[in-house]
Amino acid sequence: MKIIIISFHKILYQGIIISIIAPGIYGYFQILKNHAPFISILRNGFLKLESKDIKKEIKIEGGVLQVKKNIIFVIL
Structure with missing residues (x-):
């Protein structure tokens, strides 16, 4: 997946x-490849992030x- x-x-x-x-507002959630279209408000x-080489x-x-x-897309 691509992330920005x-x-x-x-x-x-x-x-x-x-x-x-x-x-998310009601707790942490995970997104994996081929996830359905989704929009969420993020809290503090x-x-x-996990890629093949690193965890960040x-x-x-x-x-x-x-x-x-x-x-x-994540907009902060």
Whole structure:
């Protein structure tokens, strides 16, 4: 899956990942390949990204996440 994480001023991360775990309003959720189209408001917490080579955590203070056709957009 392709992911793009955007803040107000710049692109924070862009790449190919296997999964993402994100802090939704009602708790953390995971997105994997071929997930149905989905939009969620994010609360304070950590985005946990996993690719073939690395695991990365990004601290966030809320935002919006959208999944569509194996592309994930996160706007912080």
